[in-house]
Amino acid sequence: MNVIILLAITGIFSMFSGIFKQKMLALPVILLAFISALVLLSLGYLGDFTALTNNMVLFDAHAIKFSMVIVFLSIFVFIMGQYYYSEDIEHLTDIFALFVFSIVGGILLVSFQNLTMLFLGTEILSIPLYILAASNRRSLASNEAGLKYYLMGSFATCFLLLGITLIYGAHGSFDLDIITASITAKGLSSLFITGVILILCAFIFKLSAVPFHFWAPDVYHGAPTVLTAFVSTVVKVAVFGALLKFMLFIGDHQGEKWTILFMLVIIATMIFGNIVSVRQTNFKRLLAYSGIANVGFVLIALLAINDLTSSYILYNLLAYGIASILAFSIYATIKTNTGIDTIEGLAGLMANNKLLSISLIFAMFSFAGIPPLAGFFGKYFIIVNAVNSGYIWLSIIAVVSSVIAAYNYLRVSAILVSHNSEIAVIPMSTLYRIFLVACIICIVVIGILPDHVLGILG
Amino acid sequence: MNNMAGLQDQLRLVPLEHYVFLCIVLFCIGMTGVLLRRNLINVFLSIELMLNSVNLLAVAFSVYHNDPNGQAFVFFVMVVAAAEVAVGLAMLVMIYRNVRTVDINALNQLKW
Amino acid sequence: MSSDILHNLPVVALLLPLIGFLGYLWYGRWLSEKQAGTLASSWVVVSFILSVVLFFEVSTTGTAVQIHLFDWINTGKFHVPFALQVDQLSVIMMLLITGVGSLIHIYSIGYMHGDAGFNRFFSYLNLFIFFMLVLVMANNYVLMFAGWEGVGLCSYLLIGFWYKNHDYNTAANKAFIMNRIGDLCLLFGLFMIFSQFGSFEYADINLQASNNVAINTTVITGITLLLFAGATGKSAQLPLYTWLPDAMAGPTPVSALIHAATMVTAGIYLIIRSNVLFIMAPFTNDIIMIVGLTTAIFAGLIAFKQNDIKKVLAYSTVSQLGLMFFALGLGAYGAAFFHLLTHAFFKALLFLGAGSVIHGLNGEQDIRNMGGLKKYMKSTHIVFLIGVLAIIALPPFAGFFSKDNILTAAFIKSPLLWVMALISGLLTVFYMLRLYFLVFQGKERMETKVASQIHESPMVMLLPLFVLAILSVFGGLMNIPELFHGTKWLEHFISPIVSMSDVHLEHSTEWMLLGISLVSILAVGYIAYHKYVRLFMIPELDVQTAQMPLARLLKEKFYVDELYNAIIVKPLFSISKMVMSFFEEKVIHQITNGSGQLTLFLSGAIRKTQNGFISYYLFAMALGVLGILTIFIILS
Amino acid sequence: MTEVLFYSLAAISIISSILMIFHKNAMYSVLYLLICFFSVAGLFVMLNAQFLAVVHVIVYAGAIMVLFLYVIMFLNMSTPITIRKSKLVMGIAVFTGLLLCFVLTTALWSTDFGSNPAIVDQNIGLASTLGKVLFKEFLIPFEVSSVLFLSAMVGIVIFNKKDVKDEIDIKNNHG
């Protein structure tokens, strides 16, 4: 709880630092706040707010783990953002503030214990994102991204609300515990089921899984790259946290049909994401689609929920997150310096920009799931879970689709080293070099020591 | 005041289903509006209508459950609605500045 | 003689030629012709002497010498020793190989004089001797097969010795590949043997075969057929004989050594070696007999119309080998072996004589451009004549006895076969005399300028000729039948390996048969004499005969090569092209690349759904919700 | 009498909303929506949620609708703009709406909503009760929603605050 307060205050501070022309302060303070939040979370100093919360939010282990990953990834995003936004941009601090608010929303989301908080958390998470997506005012792409995100987001919100209300109608409360109790008392009603379905639809939308994926590629493509990185990593963690919690909540009452729904969604998502990206020429869009595909992969973990599921999901999201933040930041660097945004344009990057290319190759191979990089284990644990739960065919489909995915990443890595053309040296600040190296180290270390990471996460 | 009470006593008779299905109808009308208008303003309006129907549903449920939480929830729905609308309209104005139209399909350069 | 020396002797005898070869690899480039020739020959001569010693050893003790060098393969039941075995059969083969071999080495010193690859030639010859010895000295089939393929390899090297000539290289390839076909059959024969007897060693197999009565005859038949098929490859029988005439591309000594005396007889050796199995397979014997006889007559007919002196000899070799197989088929192993030896003598003699002629005429090989050579090269003429008389089986030359043996065996089987065999013999008579007359008798047909340079070959070449001539004259003494109060020494000698046939004819019948055959031989001889000496008929002149279809057919060797080309070689390559262009490209690659293209296509199709219109997206979303709800209503 | 009241209000709301979504002039749509809201407020009253009804009228009719009107004026779209979809698309849209309506109805048809409660607590709709609830149970959401507003505000600022570049643009535009 005090993490939320801390972060909220940090956001406000960042706004005021903008107002009082102290932009320099914003980022260090925010990073400091994040680190201290991490410390608080990891040490469990969360304060005792039970008197106030009356079971609105609950900071159990689940919430803490997800919050930790959220904050951890946010640190990377902010460092990347520092490099992405030039100092003199208007509203820099406001943008940072919005990011922070959105993170607050995320943490609320993963710690929700009451459908009201689910709703509010979703909104607090999303509304800043709508704004940030459109925050690049003069670029039509950004406007379009913002509009699409906003419209479809609020459209989805309507369904979410309807769902929540129906559940409320069924059991006369928003509190998960009470609802569970009354379910055991009264049993399931079609009101409840319909409500759950609508809420799941909203979740699927937020996760940009088929059939509610349409916004994702366009928004990812149009929005400022930092936001894209943020949406495809941090937000996903938050939403998965909430979804997992929700599934646990309805878990006892889920039968065949949930599984069938999820399987359909999973297969459709993986195949869509991977196949469509085969023809993709724009690098950023490619990453967007790969994000969609990865969501499909992670959803597999929800088919067989056990006490390890959350750590597997987190591991995958962490691995995927770092790799994709790395990839997005590299994309942004190349785009801002040379204006290249196509895959073919990357030809011959290796010639003069060794570090960039090597880190990109690491990211790509992590995506492609090449052992022993993080991405491999991210996929591996989920496959193990699925196979142990008897979803052999699903895992075979997953494997085949990930071969298709591998094609895309190999395409990129193959183009990097081609001799035909060259890209001039791209200037990079020391901070950024450190950032790249740090990302590579994370990818490798998380991969080589999966046990320790799981230990932290589970 | 007592006639008010009497009014209430009679009003109680309307069964809940009516409210539920009315809300569903309103919700669907709103959705239809979202689907069939290209004018951004109308789309916003339709979304407002959907939210409203949900509000009505929540209130109805809260009354029939004798539970104030539902009505409290409606407050938050309003809050969110207000915030969303504010953001949305601001975005609309900005976009209108750039493209001089409120057609939602005016912006479709991001595709495939 | 103490046994340890005895143990080393065969090894030394085996290794000497190999040392010669390796030595060449080492110092060959710095040796003069004389040194190289003498060295190479001396290796073989020495090992010949050792073989003689061994021969006496074996003949005195009468037991085979077994030497186990090391384990070649040894895993589980699969055990193949690298072991030598010198018994009566192999020791005589050794004598033949090293003896004739050394003669031909010496001869080659003169013949190859001045050739660019002189040293290389001798190294190959040495290597050949080595492998031939491995072939005959092996105590198990696998090692024998090693020698078997080794000699094939050497023949490949020697046929293609003048590697700048494309046709020669083609001939070499042809020889190797056709041998390989036979070898594959032989291999499968070995597999059958192994799965039947669980061993590759002659001793075990013979033991089991002779003891174990309950051996499935079909298996034995299969084994023997496969072995025989292998033999047809190596010994140039139908249908795999066509490489041998082409193999004449090699230098003449090679033809003499490999393609007349030794290598081509490996097939006969193989069958004699595994006679225990063959005796149990009557069906196979009939097959062998038929194939042998057919080959004998077939090749004889072809030889009728050949005008290349070496080709004629080559076909006569094929025909003689056919005769030997015929004998094998009859079960007259002794006779076959006997003919093998005598044939080695006189055929080597004939080839070397031909070589001397070619040498004298500076490489001329077409008999139509020869004639009347008897007054130019007297000694060559004499020895060649001896060879001819030997091969046409005129008493008392070597060929007479060996052929007589075979004919007798044939008559015992059935008179018809005797007649056929006799016919093939008469064919031999005709074409050999034709050859002889056209080359040595009559008047010269070569250009005067060539004629002016005709010279008798040097002594180093003539000496081996004389030796071989003597052998061809007296070689028959090895195995004189009772008819002439002889004791079939040879057959007795090898009787530990090959059981003697105890069937006999009355002497009167034998005399009668002899008479008939002699008379017919003389008659045919006279026809040839009349045709080529009295009338001076020269192949190029008798145009009208060349126009006769039969004659043409013979001249073109029954079009067998063309046939093989048409039904095997060409189809194979067109199939290969077809497989590559159709199956590999269109099917395999299409399936794999096709999956990729399919993905691309799908990608192109599906990404069209992402068409950028918000209203469309909203639609899609609403429909999604609708769909999911419907699914649930249907499910519940 | 109750039914009459209910059905009339329901009818008004439905009709007005239908008109709202079909009317080509945004201004009129706003006004129709306003009517719809009022009728919904009436329904609130019938449900004895007077306070909520009042808030509803104030917030929606008072604030949001005015905001809409303001924007419409600001972009002077009072004149009818004819950006409409093809008949086909409209047909599909309406069909989809009906379909969803049908599906939801069928989904909820089977449920029994139970008989109406014996006695309706008169007070739950009252400001006092709601106030208590809001500031006790719903304290955290209440506080947190401030963050929501904050970010919305920031967003509006980011979108529409004139900055240096705008000035330059304006200069360029005016010559």
Added chain:
Amino acid sequence: MNILFILLIPFLSALIILLASFKLSQKLAILSSAASVVVIGFMLALFGQNTAAISSIDLPWIASMGVHFHIGADGMSLLMILICNVVALISMYVSLGDQIHNPKQYFALILFMQTFMNGVFVAQDLFLYYIFWELALIPAYFLLLIWGKGEKLRPATIKFFLFTLLGSLLMLIAIVWLGNAGTTSDYSLSAISGLTIDTETQLMIFGAFMVAYGIKTPIFPLHSWQADTYTFAPAPVTILLSGVMSKMALYTIIRFVIPVVPEAVAEYGIYFMYAATFGVLYASIIALTQKDFKRMLAYISMAHVGLIFAGILTYSQAGLSGSMVQMVAHAINSAGLFFIANLLFKIKNTHDIQAFGGLRQYMPIFAGLYMVTMFGSIGVPITNGFIGEFMILTSLYQYDVIVALLAGSGVILGAVYMLRSYKTIMLGPDHSTIQTDIIGTDKYLLYSIAFVILFTGIFPAWIGQLCETSIQNILQPYLQK
């Protein structure tokens, strides 16, 4: 002597090379791979005296998954490692000859590849094995991409990678299943071979493995990546690919598949034997009319490994040890042949067979050594090609005659295409441009290859001895069942 050396030497030297100077890289590379050859030779010596001499390592890695970093070696592994390092050394020497850009990265990648392939041969834990298996692919991928030649290089490389990846991932599923089939998840070979699996599951697992290895080897229908890859790759890499990488698959069939799913192998192996041996015939027929020498060699290699593949599946003493012998032979022969292809390429700057002719005139040594290698590859007795082929064919014949016939067809056709190409390239009237024989490194390398070919042809028994116990252990469970 610890088996870990065999991984550490190349790996560390690769790192050193990356840091070292441009000049040193070549020397260092040669030095290190020579060192590893020496080390493995030493290990073999020790092993010969005392089979327990090679100590293994077993560290827990992913405890929650029961994955161990468990490496060890028996005779078979040592033999494979020997092949791997010798071939690596050869490919290093070959690379010395031609001018290579970015030698540092190049040699480092080759050393990494060597490391990981060694890892495959020593891994005793299925998961660890999988990691090495995948890792070995990465350096190959970049070596191909960066140093390969050919207009369709990039698609071919990606195809190669994806193809292999598909197989590996299917294999991964099987491995995961196996790893968790027991009560506790444990990937160690001993635990997995202890499992009792019902036949249907065995079939599925077997299928997954076979697809993976069929692609990697490759056998008949799964070979479409091979020809292009071998053709476009630089010669040293082709040597590694055909010499070692295909052996990785073959080795693991013996090491992992047969002990784990014996019934499936015994019951369904025949189908894959048909595929493999048909591949022998198929590849030989295609090789007959190949214009491009390197491509022809690729198909020849396919024919040979197909034979080995079938030999392994016979599941018999003779078949397995014959396959081991043949693996050694094929590694050396194909290395030699591709090296020869490289030398030829340096002469005329093309792989087109028709472009050559009459080289023998001025290059007798080259011609002679080429001939030895050629006869080795077509399996003439007393060359190394014969023994393995003979043993495999024998066991194939005892297993199934048709398979044996299909495989035997290679014996004839092999002679045909090899002799034809030799004739075209080496013999005939001389119209070669260069007048000097091969010299220096090339000559001695080719000499030593020829020597090895003849030596292992005459004294092959030690290979069988080396693997005997390992093979016994592998066959034991089946013989019991």
